[in-house]
Amino acid sequence: MSGSGKLELIAVDKSFRAEKQNHVLADIHLSLSPGEFVTIIGPSGCGKSTLLKIIAGLDADYEGAVLLGGVDAGKPSRDKGFIFQEHRLFPWLTVERNIAANQSLRNKEVRGQVDAMIKLVRLEGFEKAYPKELSGGMSQRVAIARALMQSPQVLLLDEPFGALDAFTRTHMQEALLDIWRNNRATMLLVTHDIDEAVFLSERIVVMDARPGRIKQIVRNDLPYPRTRHSPGFQELRSQVMRALEKQEEPEENWVI
Numbered sequence: 001m002s003g004s005g006k007l008e009l010i011a012v013d014k015s016f017r018a019e020k021q022n023h024v025l026a027d028i029h030l031s032l033s034p035g036e037f038v039t040i041i042g043p044s045g046c047g048k049s050t051l052l053k054i055i056a057g058l059d060a061d062y063e064g065a066v067l068l069g070g071v072d073a074g075k076p077s078r079d080k081g082f083i084f085q086e087h088r089l090f091p092w093l094t095v096e097r098n099i100a101a102n103q104s105l106r107n108k109e110v111r112g113q114v115d116a117m118i119k120l121v122r123l124e125g126f127e128k129a130y131p132k133e134l135s136g137g138m139s140q141r142v143a144i145a146r147a148l149m150q151s152p153q154v155l156l157l158d159e160p161f162g163a164l165d166a167f168t169r170t171h172m173q174e175a176l177l178d179i180w181r182n183n184r185a186t187m188l189l190v191t192h193d194i195d196e197a198v199f200l201s202e203r204i205v206v207m208d209a210r211p212g213r214i215k216q217i218v219r220n221d222l223p224y225p226r227t228r229h230s231p232g233f234q235e236l237r238s239q240v241m242r243a244l245e246k247q248e249e250p251e252e253n254w255v256i
């Protein structure tokens with residue numbers, strides 16, 4: 001990754017103003033080192049998506065600051081890629097054209113980059129396929145490749161595997177780690193899945209709701225690749241569970 005910088009959230013505070021003021025995010029301070037993998041977990045409505053949109057620059061109505069490499073990052077830019085739960089591919093474009101987005105594949109440099117991305121997300125042989133011919137996991141890999149084409153310093157992922165079946169989800173978690181190892185963008189991923197958070201990230205940010213606050217940050221120094229059945233993994237999982245259990249949200253809402 002070229003010129004990666006620290007991502008800093010300083011006293012980020014957000015309210016939606018309808019008939020009644022809704023204080024969604026309160027005093028969020030978080031700093032991500034370049035190339036770090038961090039997940040955010042917390043009850044429904046605690047402001048995870050709102051926070052990601054603010055970092056992406058899609059919502060400018062907030063207090064506080066978002067800095068990337070020490071400079072204001074409050075606007076959308078190529079430095080930040082955003083991947084949603086529902087991949088948004090153009091159905092009328094092939095895989096390679098979806099990845100190239102609005103750049104011409106006749107340009108040698110673009111062609112080279114697209115080929116490298118296809119290799120990175122392991123979609124060789126599917127360059128000319130259309131989205132309707134792909135599985136959910138493959139489509140999500142195209143979306144990841146498209147986001148990575150911009151060479152973002154930071155990749156923001158909002159429940160990227162939420163719509164996938166359990167088997168594809170596990171496979172995609174491994175694929176994402178593989179991509180991260182080769183690409184080294186800073187990763188900030190929102191999830192409801194405790195296992196996913198422990199499997200993927202170096203730090204797990206546990207949030208609290210109404211208003212959304214950072215409740216606890218759990219460090220995860222387990223070496224990669226991680227084995228879900230190891231005692232260390234189970235211990236981390238319990239630690240995150242304990243942090244979440246202190247909340248009002250009933251436990252059955254969690255995927256464990």
Ligand SMILES: Nc1ncnc2c1ncn2[C@@H]1O[C@H](COP(=O)(O)OP(=O)(O)OP(=O)(O)O)[C@@H](O)[C@H]1O
Nearest residue numbers: 016018022024042043044045046047048049050051
């Ligand atoms: N555009 C909007 N206008 C008004 N209120 C909003 C808007 N978007 C979100 N909210 C409110 O902000 C709060 C946080 O929503 P957000 O989607 O960020 O939560 P979340 O933690 O991502 O939830 P989930 O886990 O269910 O996806 C909710 O109370 C929601 O109703």
